[in-house]
Amino acid sequence: MRLRRCGTDAVLVEVDSIGEVEAVRAAVRAADLPEVVELVPAARTVLVTARPGGLAAVRRVLDSVDLTHRVDTPSQEITIPVVYDGPDLELVAGTAGITTDEVVRLHAEATYSVAFCGFAPGFAYLVGLPRELHQPRLDSPRTKVPAGSVGVAGEYTAAYPRSTPGGWRLIGRTDAPLFDPRRAAPALLAPGDRVRFEAAG
Numbered sequence: 001m002r003l004r005r006c007g008t009d010a011v012l013v014e015v016d017s018i019g020e021v022e023a024v025r026a027a028v029r030a031a032d033l034p035e036v037v038e039l040v041p042a043a044r045t046v047l048v049t050a051r052p053g054g055l056a057a058v059r060r061v062l063d064s065v066d067l068t069h070r071v072d073t074p075s076q077e078i079t080i081p082v083v084y085d086g087p088d089l090e091l092v093a094g095t096a097g098i099t100t101d102e103v104v105r106l107h108a109e110a111t112y113s114v115a116f117c118g119f120a121p122g123f124a125y126l127v128g129l130p131r132e133l134h135q136p137r138l139d140s141p142r143t144k145v146p147a148g149s150v151g152v153a154g155e156y157t158a159a160y161p162r163s164t165p166g167g168w169r170l171i172g173r174t175d176a177p178l179f180d181p182r183r184a185a186p187a188l189l190a191p192g193d194r195v196r197f198e199a200a201g
Helices: 018-031 055-063 089-096 099-109
Strands: 002-006 010-015 035-041 045-050 075-080 109-117 125-127 142-145 149-153 156-159 164-166 169-173 193-199
Touching: 010 055, 018 035, 018 045, 018 055, 018 109, 035 109, 045 055, 089 099, 089 169, 099 169, 099 193
Parallel strands: 075 193
Antiparallel strands: 002 010, 010 045, 035 045, 109 125, 109 193, 125 156, 142 164, 149 156, 149 169
16 A cells, blocks of 8 residues: 655555455545545545545554455445347457356346446446456447446446447446436445346336
8 A cells, every 4th residue: 555645635545456445445434534525436546635634544544454354334235227238248248258148147146336436427437247247448439328328348347327438348228317416416326335237128
């Protein structure tokens, strides 16, 4: 774990894996420090922003983090219905050496967790994808991915909250309201949430 000071009241925690990111995020959240005002996990970092003078308390928590152990923190479980008819479903099956039905079964049977959010408002990177479905991004990204598209890329799966360019392999689509700025919490998914996909239609 490497700590880099960011301005006067924030620290960037650098680690080596998404599992270690979750260990740091969960430990800081479980400590419930009043000094912490923002906690932002990413693929290999966690940014912790504190109130003025609060970094000392944050550092004490970070000094005690066991990167091999995840602290259980309160989270919600969300089920997202998916119609598995994506344009890359057969490509994913062929690359994995399995049938499209097996792709659907593997994707829908897994339980995922939100590792971090980014790229676009409400876009959540989910870990827990079965190894058979780990796939490279498309050689040529699409200029427009329809909102609600469900895809896989590398070790992640995700659903696009709005239409954007993207290079993930698309296996389905959902009508779930992934992002709504009128809600108190605009994003449906937040780091630490558990997610299940349910085959629909």
